[in-house]
Amino acid sequence: MSIAETTKKPGLSISGLNISFRNKDGWTSVVRNLGFDIAPGETVAIVGESGSGKSVTALSVLGLLPQQSTRIEGSIRLGDKELLSLSPKALKALRGNEIAMIFQEPMTSLNPTMCIGDQIAESIIAHRGISKAEAKVEAIRLMEKVHIPSAARRYGEYPHQFSGGMRQRVMIAIALACKPALLIADEPTTALDVTIQAQVLNLIKELQEEEGMAVLFITHDMGVVAEVADRMVVMYRGDVVEEGTTTEIFANARHPYTKALLSAVPQLGSMSGSSDPQPFAIYDINTGLAAEASVLKSTVDTSEILLDVKDLSVRFPVQQTILGKVTARVHAVENVSLTLARGETLAIVGESGSGKSTTGKLITGLLHPTAGKVEICGKPMRSDTRQSLSRSVQMIFQDPFASLNPRLTVGRAITEPLRIHKLATEKEQDEIAASLLTRVGLSPDIAKRYPHEFSGGQRQRICVARTLALKPSVIIADEAVSALDVSVKAQVVNLLLELQQEMQLGFIFISHDMAVVERISHRVAVMYLGEIVEIGPRAAIFSNPVHPYTRRLIEAVPVPDPSRRRDRHKIADSEIRSPVRPGDYVPPARSYREVSPGHLVQDAGPEWAA
């Protein structure tokens, strides 16, 4: 346990907490009989999937749940203060002062019309009653403390001028403004890139040691838990199913749900020695026993190339002079070449702005390249062939809630591609919808229902069924499982693998999640600022990463094993750089060398010299 200074700060103590929400049929219980303590300087993580009640618990501590429609019983104490019986005024004095919170979405958690510095300063003014000028000095000090470069200059800038990671630093600065006794961090790194996540976790730890505050960490990510938490509370649908020290639970989980949750977490490095994908073991939540995982046969047939991409580039002008001369461009994709064989899965990994999604869109023909060519099953994609080739390439998107039209029934949504390409009669469409739904593990009866009736995982299955309607040979999955809970993620990944077995599909699997990628891909391409910096067989990339960026990426992935916590001091505070370049920018000529058969690495440029 890491307690640097145990000043007289109080700890948090929750007992017998019950929370219910009012809906039209009465009260629904969302948290039942929750209890745990956090000592000063200690970090406790509440772990669970969506609907487990973890965020609701956090909001109840701050008194931020809507009063009319919420019923809270039990006890939440900070030191010797009972928070549930505080007056609204006393609660207001407490928030941001003794208890502070950081939220999941750094992109929307800051007021877009107020400058960064003022948003930090107003919290200090509200609780300390000091002058504006003094608050400004203090705010700049806080910005420096959370490692925002040139803090004084950036005081007057606005949220849209900050990257996601920097915004989360600002949120942390706001939270720390009044040296709180308790910091609640609700999925603070879920929306961030993995290298930035490592930096932010690092920062929270560092500040906790300095301030000696208690930290309540809410997350679904076992890797993050292993990294930061001293103790953990596992919640499932409103109930605590297991509680204990992190080391203990990771080593010896007792409750079946915890076991299931832990086993669903892909572990980096667990796949060494195998070149084929491997399905996730699916655990029964009631028994904790693994279902028999099927052994996959190799699907790759290198004699048939489904996709051949050569020197693909796309640039978007972002700034022009009055005469239309481009002064800045986003070099979104730069000289990308790759191939995909029948039955093969090629993963494209990289962080925000790396061009991985743009590459996917170029391959499907949703975007037109500035240069280069895309060949699908040996036929070049041109304006006259795009329509017919699009049948062979289909796409699954990240957000299962936004990618289904709420006004189309499930059946109509699945068969829409058939209508667009005029491939089937109405009667045939109904049959196809039914058989596709069965194939993705759903009941054919749901074809008449609407998307809002289904969970995220079910919707993603519906999306998969839709992509299959045209019998494509290539499916591009753009972060297709990133928004799903761990257990659901495992199921959808397994479904994709099954489909590959049956139909010898080629997958382009675009993802930032290295652990999932390791599990399901045959080959991996690592993208950075629009370029492929390393590409090769999955085993080679993960066991022998050569390019400095690949190494950084793999190192930054949190390991779901508390005994292997990283040395925090090794993490550099570097930002992800931007692919926006001046108008006259000429991309440097890149050369690749072959490390081992099929494993190509870009010769690292001078920017990687350090």
Place this chain on the structure above:
Amino acid sequence: MFWFLRRGIASLVMLWVIVTLVFMSIHFVPGDPVELLLSQDGGSADPATVQMIREDLGLNRPIVEQYVEKLKGLASFDLGRSMVDDSSVSAEIARRLPRTLELIGLAALISLVIGIPAGIYAALHTGRTFDRVASYLAGFAQGIPVFVLGTLLILVFSQMLKLTSAGGFVAFSQAPGKHMGLLLMPSLSIGIGLAAIVFRITRASTLEVLPLDYVRTARAKGLGDRRIVLHHILRNALIPVITIFALQIGSLLGGTVLVEYVFNWPGLSGMLVSGVNARDYPTVTGVILVISALFIGLNFLVDVLYGLTDPRVRK
């Protein structure tokens, strides 16, 4: 500054396009100004007299020549002289424009003072009595035509309560009190409908901002309700209000004619309508040009306001 320059040039081009369109349309509309002028005395006009006056006004020259002449005049800020009574169009506009502007100005003020606070209050207390009553009233106020409301106001305040006269105009310099009294009723009849619109937009956009993450952040900071509403909600909620409000004000520039007629208020809209009736080309182009310039100016102002409220549009 670069942006400013580009906007300026674009505005000038827009004005030129408007002048051209107005010039073309009024010239192609059937009806000759001179014949209309002379036929007012009854009977058909004497062709020789018509010919003479046409020559006098330059109407017999080729249309392109007239157009070039017009542009030259405009370039030196000369709007020409009325064909009806040979008075200076600029002078007449200068006399009438302030009256229309003060009418719109007061109406705008009334609508903002009522609409914004009421909209925010209703949004913060949705479903309560105030919200329901105010929303109902707003729907009602939006539905009443302005001339009906104006007539009603006259009926109640001047006929029944005898508080003010039914209409008319007195210069501010002669009798400030009377001037304001006469200004109030027409402003109210425009302002009430406008307040209903402002109320609705403010309410809707506040409701949209309320559940956003940064409002939750503000609450998590432990800020007071006043500060949360003023600094975090209002400023973001105002952006759509500015847009709609500016469009409404813009359309009022040439659209106060009904109110001007009901209250006998000698403003710009009335001048435009009589100008069109008499095919008085210089008056029509002059008034439309001034209205367009104001509209463009207003849009410019809106952009500046946008920049002040929303830092993301500043570049």
